[in-house]
Amino acid sequence: MFIFAHRRTLSLLDGEYGSVFKGRSLDFDELRTYVPGDEVRDIDWKATARHGSPLVKRYVAIRRHSVLLLVDTGRNMAAEALSGENKKDVAVHAAGVIGYLACRHGDDVGLVHGNASASRYRPPKSGEEHLERLLRDIDSSISPKTHPSDIAEQLDYVLRFIKGRMLVVVVADEVLPDARTADLMRRLRARHELLWLTVRDADLAPGPDTPGQQDSMDVGTGHGIPLPLAADRAVRAAYERAMNERAEQRGALFRRLGIAEQQATGSDDVLTAVFALLEKHRSGALTSRGGAKRGQGAD
C-alpha cells in the first residue's frame, strides 16, 4: 500500500514514484532523436530502423515523494471521538499508520500541525525515528488547554511556506469548512495531492442505551451541555436531522473540490479508513484524470 500520486514528483532522491525527470525504470515515457552524449544502449534500434535516424528511449525516473501530515492539534482534538476515545489518540493512530506506510514505501514524512494561533512545521525526512518524533509532537501538543482549533491556519501555512509538491494527508475532526477554508482546500488541492482523513466527533445527543450518558462540555467554548437536554426526544430528533444535513454538506463539499475524504470513528477502524482513503484517492485519480482540475466525482 502506498499513497497514489496523481502527479509526478519533483524530488531528486531515488524512490518509488514517477518523477518529472527521466531516468531508468520500467516506465517507458517517450522516444526522441539521439543527441550526442546519450548512451548508446538507450537507442531503440527497431524504431531507429523504421524511422531512419537514431532514436533513444526515455523512461520516467522513479523518485521519492514526500508525505506531509497535516494534523489539527488544537483544543478540539482533545475531545471525545465517536467511539468514546480521545480524538487525539485516533489522530496519532491515523498519522502513525499513514506515516508507517510512507516509511515502508521509502518516502519522507513531514508534519505541519498547530492551532488557531500558531502552526509548526517539521520538514520531511525518512526513517521511523523521525516518524516517531512527529507522532510524539502531535501527542504532546494536543491538550484541552491549548488554543482552539482552526484547520484553515494550517492549510494557509502549507500554501504559503511549503514549496514543492507533496502528498498532503490532513487529519482533522468533523469540522464543517467555511468559505475561506474551502477556498484554501481548493488551492491546496491544485498544488498538492490532498487526502483528508476525518476523525468523527462524539455523538452529542446519544440515545439512552449508547455510551456517553453524562454531561458534556464543549472544549471549544467551555459551555456545558446537560445530559437531560441532550436526551430530550425533540432535541435528539432535531440533532439527527441537522447531523444528516451537515454530513451531506461536507460530502458535497469534498466531492466538489475533488478531495478524497474518509471518516474514522475510532482507533479500531483507523486502518480500514486509511486503506479506504488510499483506494478512494487512487480510483478518484483514475476517473478524474481528464478533469482533474475541476475534479468532479472523486468517488
Place this chain on the structure above:
Amino acid sequence: MELTYWWILPLAAAAVAVSTLLYLRRRRPLPTRPVAHGDRLTGLPEYQHALRRYRIRLVLAALLSALFLLAAAITAARPALRSTEQPEIRNRDIVLCLDVSGSMTSTDAALAAVFKDLAKEFDGERIGMVIFDSSSVQLFPLTDDYDYAQEQLTHAEKALVDGAGWFFDGTWNGEGSSLIGDGLASCVQSFPDADTNGTADTNGNEDTKRSRSVVLATDNFVSGASIFSLSEAGALAASKNVKVHALNPSDMDYGDDPGQPGAQLKAAAESTGGSYSTLESPDAVPGIVRQVQETEATSYLSAPRSVVADAPAWPLGVALLAGMGMLVLGRRTGL
C-alpha cells in the same frame, strides 16, 4: 401566630449557610466528557428552546427547595396560635327535674325529646335526670356518657308518651302527689359535690365553677305535705348556686296574688337566678329550652383565658406541596 422555638430559624439559616459554604468549597466538578463542535447541538433552535425550559425548571426547583426548607424550618420552630378562649361555656351541669304527675306527661315527653336531641351536641356538659311525684327517683345521675343519657332519655320519652309502665315505679312512695318542694330539693341534691355547709362556694375549687341548672317541669299543684316547701327548696338551690329554670305547662293563675301556684313557682325560680316560663303547648318546649340554653351560655362566659395551640398545618402543607412540586420537577427534568 407565633413561633414557640423562634431560635430554630436563625439556627436553620446558619445550617443552610454553612452547608452551602461547605458545598461550594468542596465541590468537585462533575465528570463531563469533552466534546468538540458543541454548536452542532447548541445551535439548534430546539436545543435553545429546551435549554430555556430547563433553566426555568431549575429556577423553579431552587425556589421550591428554598420554600421547602423555609417551611420545614418554620414547622420545626413550632408555630402556635395564641387565642383567647372561654372554656367555661361548656362545663354546665343540667339536671332535668320532671314532675311525672298525670297532668305533666306530654310536657315531660317533649322535654325528654328536646334533651335527647341536645345530648347529641353536648361536649363537656353533664346531664342528669330526676323524676318525681310523691317521691323522687334519680333516673340517671349527672353524666357525660351521652350515649347512655340519650338511651335513657329515649326510654323516658317513650314511657312518658305511653303514660304507664315500670318507668314510674318508685314515684308514689310518699304521701300525696306532686311534692314539688321535695322533688326540687332532691334534684338539687343530685349535684354530686353539694356543699355540706350549704353555703355558696364563690371562690372555691374548680368543680363548683361549673354552672348548675335544674330544668324543672311542673305545674306546681301540690297535694300532700312535703318535707321541703317550694320556697325552701328554692333557697337550698340558691345556696348551692343552682339555677332553677321552671317550665309550667298550665299556669292557671288569675290576678297577681303571690299565693297562687304559678306565682310561687316563679318566685322560687327567680330567687335562684333562674327563669320561669309558661307553656301554651308541649310544642313550645324546644324553643324555651333553647332560650334557657342560650342564657346559660351567655351567663357562664368566664374570664377569657389565652390558649396556645400548635398550628403546624399550613407550614407542613406548604412543605408538602413544595416537596411534591420538586418530585414532579425531578421526574420531568431527570435531576
